[in-house]
Amino acid sequence: MEAASIPAGPPASQRIKQLIGTYGLTAVLLIMPVWFAITDLSDDGNLVRLGENLVAGLSNGAIWALVAIGYTLVYGIVELINFAHGEIFMIGSFISASLIGTLGLTVDSSFLPVFFGLVVALVVAMVGAGTLNVLIERVAYRPLRSAPKLAPLITAVGMSFILQNVGLLWKGGNQQGVPDLLDAQHTLVTIFGVTIENADVLSVAVTIPLLIVMTTFINRSRLGKAMRATAQDPEAARLMGINVDTTISMTFLIGGMLAGAAGLIYAVYQTTIWFFQGFTGGLIAFTAAVMGGIGNLRGAVLGGLIIGFIQQMSDNRIGSQWTPAIVFAYLVLIMVFKPSGLLGEQTRDAG
Amino acid sequence: MSVAASEVEQTPPDPTGKKSGFQLPGWAEKGVIPGVVLLIAALIPFIPAIGDKANLMQQMAVALAYVVMALGLNIIVGFAGLLDLGYVAFFAFGAFAVGWFASGHFAYVNDEKGIHFLVGGNALNLPGIHFNFLLVLVIAIVLTTIAGMIIGLPTLRLRGDYIAIVTLAFGEIIGRLAVNLDGTTILGGTPITAGRQGISPVDRIDLPFLDPFTVLDKKPWYWFALFLVVVVLFVNFRLRDSRMGRAWVALREDEIAAVAMGVPAVKTKLMAYASGAAFGGISGAFLASLLNTVNADQFQFSFSILVLAMVILGGLGSIWGVVIGAIVLSIINNYLIPDVINGVPGDLGLDFDMTQITFAVYGFLLLLMMILRPQGLLPERRHKMELADHAETTDDNLYTARA
Amino acid sequence: MRSKYMAATGCLVAALAMGVAACGDEDEPTTGGGGGTEEPAAEGKNLTIYSSLPLQGASRVQTEALVNGAKLALEQAGGKAGNHTIKYESLDDSTAQAGSWTPEAESANALKAAQDEATAVYLGAFNSGASKVSIPILSEAGVPQISPANTYVGLTTNDPGSEPGEPDKYYPTGDRTYTRIVPKDTIQAAALVTLMKQDGCTKVAMTNDKEVYGAGLARVIELSAKEQGLELTSNDAIDKNASNYRSLAQKAKAAGADCFVYSGITANNAVQQFKDFAAALGADAGLYGPDGVAETGFVSEKDGGIPAALNKQVKVTVATLSPDQYPPEGQEFFTQFTEKYGVDNPDPYAIYGYEAMKLAIDAIERSGTGEKADIKKALFETKDRASVLGTYSIDENGDTTLTDYGAYGVENGELKFDQTIKAQAQG
Helix, strand or coil, rough: CCCHHCCCCHHHHHHHHHHHHHHHHHHHHHHHHHHHHHHHHHCCCCCCCCCCCCCCHEEEEEEHHHHHHHHHHHHHHHHHCCCCHHHHHHHHHHHHHHHHEEEEEEEECHHHHHHHHHHHHHHHHHHHHHHHHHHHHHHHHHHHHCCCCHHHHHHHHHHHHHHHHHHHHHHHHCCCEEHHHHHHHHEEEECCCCCEEEEHHHHHHHHHHHHHHHHHHHHHHHHHHHHHHHHHHHHHHHHHHHHHHHHHHHHHHHHHHHHHHHHHHHHHHHHHECCCCHHHHHHHHHHHHHCCCCHHHEEEEEHHHHHHHHHHHHHHHHHCCCCCCCCHHHHHHHHHHHCCCCCCCCCCCCC | CHHHHHHHHHHHCCCCCCCCCCCCCCCHHHHHHHHHHHHHHHHHHCCCHHCCHHHHHHHHHHHHHHHHHHHHHHHHHCCCCCCCCCCCHHHHHHHHHHHHHHHCCCCCCCCCCEECCCCCHHHHHHCCEEEEHHEEEEEHHHHHHHCCCCHHHHHCCCCCCCHHHHHHHHHHHHHHHHHHHHHHHECCCEECHHHHHHCCCCCCCCEEEEEEECCCHHHHHHHHHHHHHHHHHHHHHHHHHCHHHHHHHHHHHHHHHHHHHCCCHHHHHHHHHHHHHHHHHHHHHHHHHHHCCCHHHHHHHHHHHHHHHHHHHCCCCHHHHHHHHHHHHHHHHHHHHHHHHHHHHHCCCCCHHHHHHHHHHHHHHHHHHHHHHHCCCEEEEEEECCCCCCCHCCCCCCCCCCC | CHHHHHHHHHHHHHHHHHHHCCCCCCCCCCCCCCHCCCCCCCCEEEEEEEEEEECCCCHHHHHHHHHHHHHHHHHCCEEEECEEEEEEEEEEEECCCCCCCHHHHHHHHHHHHHCCCCCCECCCCCCCCHHHHHHHHHHHHCEEEECCCCCCHHCHHHHHHHCCCCHHHCCCCCCCEEEEECCCCCHHHHHHHHHHHHHHCCEEEEEEEECCCHHHHHHHHHHHHHCCCCEEEEEEEEECCCCCHHHHHHHHHHCCCCCEEECCCCCHHHHHHHHHHHHHHHHCCCCECCCHHHHHHCCCCCHCCCHHHHHHHHHEEEECCCHHHHHHHHHHHHHHHHHHHHHCCCCCCHHHHHHHHHHHHHHHHHHHCCHHHHHHHHHHHHCEEEEECCCCCCCCCEEEHHHHHHHHEEECEEEEEEEEEEECCCC
């Protein structure tokens, strides 16, 4: 887009490439919703089914977005694919579920205890997951700062195995049900025939404020500035008097807190948790982060939402055994048309 | 061993003569030491305590197959610097070469009489497609080379870790296809893959002039795996020291500079994917025949991570390091954890089920090894020099080795 | 409960920090099946029974129950079969790296058993795909095999649902060594369909977990439903890692389904599916599952299973009798298991593990000599054996002749025997 505004203009072949890049991407993104809109209109005469897919996609995608931000933040600052991040999200879910049990909240609890209980659970899960993430950085990544770039990748994998085992011992090998505190699948309102459930509202209502707070924090605060500076050039940042170690720790803290929040929402929204959820969730969130352009916060959110939409449409119409393949096929297509992700910036490495 | 000997003549001794750490002079690295090691490896099955244990021989053969695979991935990640998180795709193609062309899977072809080509013995009477194993190896190489190029194409414009996610995506898509294409039938009603049922049994290796390999005696399998390792090592050294090998390293170190100096980026990258993939295919085909099954459960993301861990743990780009990394991780996974660590509480008279913390033990070992030897067990000299240079000039608290 | 887990976790951390520390101190006293192996037998042999099961990952819940059941059976027998002393060794056919069974581990286990002179019986595998790997090895070595869990048709017969060349291609020497104590898929499928018809289902939405057990069972449920005239609206393979199945359930509702049946195991996200389908299909819809979900972790809300509100909608089929019809030693097993593992109601897989070990001991005893060939012969000659699964024989294919399935309802988070269903196997 930027290139197109340069007056002299690039050669014709370049311009065609540019056009393919821009419109090809749009076409790729729209192909599923448009196709399903057409089939819906011809089959049912309305767009209710697509609408429901999109609502479900939005609320599911919001959870992925929260996890994806953790990936993107960490990647932006230390250029590490933090494979253990998904497990932090899982631990967040486990902390919340245990807390819900400890506080004695059940399906029959009335509104006030549930509300305050969830607030407490949210805070504890965020603090717990954030602290854990900082500890992991200390133990598994910091000793490897001067090692080859890929070495921390393996310690991250090792860490993720250890955390999975902790989850396994904690809650056993089966999925665990969590009390359906909010009556998640209760229809709250119906708009144009599209039902909106309690769970959808919860997911969006917690995610959006968190996202706004976080982006504002990173864009405005002193620490946020330090983070961005370190991400751009750690050496220069250090020379400017920024404490790189603290900044990195803070980044892991924030990423972990968001994963913890996502963990709580996931537990209450899905009402089922599993020691393996972090592995899948992490893979999806990582995909979301890359799809949006790794290192870019808004990109991570956009990527999360797009994946949420794709997943729900595919589950509902194509068959859920193909869903992961379709998500990944989308990713490859997006990468072909936009090699640095949807809102990709130039990172040091990818620059 | 003649292989190694010819290497000595062709490669001049290391001109720098700089001995740093584990770096050996050229003649030792490529001649004497490997020769001795390989000779010992070839003679091990004659020790009755080892050779008579079929499960041990099989695990050693599996470990050697992993060596082949790790050497393949090392070309892509270590030499060319393209982080590949979907290497399992090549394993899958290699294995399916056996599943499709050397088993009774396509039972309906040729009026249920089967197609046979250069096979003898039992296989002649079975339905399905049965090609000689050497031919299957060629098919596996062709299949994986093509797959490697196809997977490489979309990553050409990408840099850094974007390559990682696209290869990961391909690995996952191939894994999904292996699971889900058990519903799509071809060639008279056989599904393309057998999904999680697995294509089983598959033909055993049947080499010209030798007796067919058997189920219970794993020694021939081990020697065949060793032979594959020798061939692959030879090819690996030749590739590394060739024009192409230098082009890979140049691209890895600085793509812009390399392209400016006339290194053809597209061709060089695709060659890295293709040759790395071919090794994966060879190993995949061998493993399928050895383990007598091609099961979609095998082709998961965690396998890509395992092979990558072998490469990084051994020392990125270092051929001997990668060999050691593959062997160490195989031993941990198939011997140390199940046979030694899981027995410890029992030996101590405790009733503690170690299998419930196997995940953590494995993760902890990975973590420990990486922290103790961040640059790998046997780092590549070039990487090592870089690290040393950086450490002198910059603050080692910072992210020095990132480039 | 939680404090125990915390202790375990703390212990794990300690173990990691200091190598393998003594973590078992506060656990229950030693229970292993190998208890009686030290003393040499008067004239009998020292024999080993191996089991090969995936002890890592999603199947762990069931395999742990299997191993516990098997250990208890051996303990009941005093570590003896006739005058032979039996040692039990539980092998793992999964690796931490894969988190599920791997062909290399399964075939290494089979080879280990094949070359061990003392091997008497091989219990396994858990996954049918794994049995395809171990059967040829064990058949060649003449080691008798009892699977406590395989239901895939083609391992023993060429009945509908099998593939060309099965089962002969697994026995290259023609020597049949493989037996199993759970009925093949066809029988359970027929039982489930009969049950659903009885309960007045007209249109049934089905999901399967895409694994050998689940997908195979789903395939024969389709056949059986056609035969018995029950309409299936769908047979969706699910992704076990999906976070929910609400869209899928909506699809079933749109197709007019009034019942739901899941063909798979608990660990493949069964609870979430039952919740989502119950929410979509309404409070009157019947929800059905096979023995893969017949366990505490699925039916009990406090153990993380389905919510109590769904209890009355759910029914599962299991190849076990009503507990009060168990033979005396089965009754004893019941009380002992409860005592030792603190579960009120042993999961079916504990019962399967128990019965597999029982049958192995029985066959060794009947063989007299303790030679593999004689044990195998005795195994295939099993006739009218009274067991916790009912009275059965082993036929010439190695299959059990059981056809009765128990239909279980759920009450207060526990499986409750409802009725016996006589299923007719086709083919």
